[in-house]
Amino acid sequence: MLHLQSGEGAVRPHVAELVINWHITEACNYKCRYCYAKWNGAGRELLHDWSRVRNLLDELQAFFHPENAANPLRQHLSWSGIRLNLAGGEPLLYQDASLRVLDYVRSRGMAASIITNGSRFTGDLIDQLAPLVSMLGLSLDSADVARNREIGRVDSRGLLLDVDSTSEKLVRARRRNPALRLKLNTVVNALNHQEDMSPIIQALAPQRWKVLRMLPVVTSELAVSAEAFRAFVARHHALRELMCVEGNDSMSESYLMIDPLGRFFQNASSQRGYRYSGPVDVVGAERAFSEWPFSVDVYASRYRDALVVGR
Template structure:
């Protein structure tokens, strides 16, 4: 039976990260206020407002969703602050969300502590080689990185802690990894979903990859069509529902670098803030079509 679509809000709770990926999207124009998740009361209020707004009963969604919404926690790297992350997860569950998390996997203890409370874990995997991670910037200040064997062991452990946990891998296809073959890693981890995104030059053009190389990367991994979803640059615009660390909706630009921003949600209300950024339900739903169905 086909799974019903689910509305997903991506809250990028922090810009801070222990890695320095050269194509990082997590840069936002900074207001004077600090990151909202550091304020527990404001965090709870924002999540409550989002839960009400994202209800499938909201006419804005044109009866396209029947499942309860999912709050996807992203960064930066959210696991650097275990206490704040735990509070966000608890507030989201209380507000009726399914909860997912995007992480680089560098804080396994934090992941073990929240594994039973989330429905999906997204792991950012941008190279299968140590030198590739180094060139991309997926290393900390001491040069430490998460290798393929580390990821395999981590996923095995988290699935043991939560047998219903869905695993998703996210790969930003760029000039460093465009010729790599991820087949062995994907086969070992056996994720429920693998997303390949062509690098979007949100803030710089370093490590960009042309369309032909991106298409070759996708073709090289055609054996994983059942779980693979593909996002080229145009499909990433107006198709994500995103909140920045300061509680503003934001949206990708295709014609220039940077983002569109709304005013802070808690200042003007979630409905007015949402109306200030472009978002397409059809584009959102198109991202959740696997390559096999889209062909």
């Protein structure tokens, strides 16, 4: 199932880190209408079984180790290290379990990061989290309260992300870990594509701003045209040095992703929904990796020119 399309004898691209995204839970306190964090399969989320979590992480560390010549990616790509990125849903709904995973990842010689909606940030959590991660990702789709409500970025109590408070927490995080890098993720959709987000992006001062076109994997609600997406990108041309722009084509079969049940999964451009491998901790990373679609060329093209990978 692995799509190895590089020509024979071609120079292998090199990335500083091979990033593996583990979506640890489908649960979230927000209800974004375009959400793609919906996976098929029955069973308890792996996060709640520490023995299986540890087995999963050990399998990933061994299989993706830069010196593992048996990894088929090595024929087409080289990398210096591994970073495990926790995502969701909202991973910080399970604060203790997330912190435990991040700490274990670091103990196994991998870097760690997390992407969150920021709603669970407290001073105490920031003090624990910041030293464990090399990159902190924050989902941010709008600076407008009404627009965030319409998108669904609001919890059951009607609370939204407080940008001023979040900015203070990010300052605290950077004090706790001066090497910490901040990444913002924005999903361009039918409700925010006309917005100018320059003021809030500049205020939060990230090292990277990932701008993604809404991907209709699970639903086409709030889908946005290619023309509207290009217009959003053009409107923020002054921030081009921060921006990492990804359209739908570059998001298909090009991420190393694991679902809450511990399976590699991938969105294929030719169909709705996801395709899955067996559970990594059960069948092993090598076998699981052979059971899913993945495009080395598209993956490498997203990272080839990045001085610091963190997409």
